[in-house]
Amino acid sequence: MKYCFGVDIGGTTVKLGLFSEAGAIVEKWEIVTRTENEGAAILPDVAEAINGKLEQHGIEKEQVLGIGVGVPAPVTVDGIVNGSANLGWKYKNAKKELEELTGLTAEFGNDANVAALGEMWKGGGVGYRNMIMVTLGTGVGGGIIINGKILTGENGAGGEIGHMCVNLEETDTCGCGGHGCLEQYASATGISRLARKKMEHETRATILTKEDLSAKAVFDAVKEGDEVAIEVATEMGNYLGHAMADMAAVLDPAVFVIGGGVSKAGEVLLSFIEKPFMEKAFFANKNVKFKLATLGNDAGICGAAKLVLED
Structure with missing residues (x-):
């Protein structure tokens, strides 16, 4: 054996x-x-x-x-x-x-x-040969599979989607030294950052508290129908969905698989990504599937x- x-x-x-x-x-x-x-x-x-x-x-x-x-x-x-x-x-x-x-x-x-x-072999991407994995954790990671093979790139940096610039107006600096990177909005820390900014001026009633503005707290509040949390999730989803439409135009995947800690929010997360994706997607990419990763650690x-x- x-x-x-x-x-x-x-x-x-x-x-x-x-x-x-x-x-x-x-x-x-x-x-x-x-x-x-x-x-x-x-x-x-x-x-x-x-x-x-x-x-x-x-x-x-x-x-x-x-x-x-x-x-x-x-x-x-x-x-x-x-x-x-x-x-x-x-x-x-x-x-x-x-x-x-x-x-x-x-x-x-x-x-x-x-x-x-x-994930392509045993998880959320089973049955597909062209796939983009988006990992929403402390940062935003990506993995690109074309015809069943990893896209490595010249310097081994293929799939570093967290450092696509999605906001030219951003003044805060990303961990990479750039400004307006996807990671600043769609990672667990990015979602917390969006929630903190929103809560600074928020006067409406919300179950969010300034003591806990973690990504989990935001999506737990979304599931309760909290308006403020839904607006935070919508903002995050717009950045991510539009960025994924750009990725799809270049790579034409059959499926996006969403993993990382933030994906534990479940199917509700996908709804905030799919709508903005469809708004911006090139017509040939509109049949792409959205799946949650299943293998965890x-x-x-x-x-x-x-x-x-x-x-």
């Missing part, structure tokens, strides 16, 4: 999965991400965890097809990471290092792209495993 590993390296924990060649999860577990000393221990820790699991299950290295890895940074097709703020890495030939540590083949990808591949390890299994 053949196996592979899927690894999702995050800023706090590394999620690992042992998969059968058929794609079934045999086991999944986590280790701590040690980011000190420019993240020097991260890949050795991953290698140690994998070697330990092989020993535990009595699996020979000849039975392993490879290791797929998602990292929170742009990654080239050759597995080179040119810096990751979350991991402390500067320039790193991650593929070469992990292959030397394990004696196994390794494939690397950006974590959002890899999660998109996972397993999207990364599943997509990472698929990096190896698809070759």
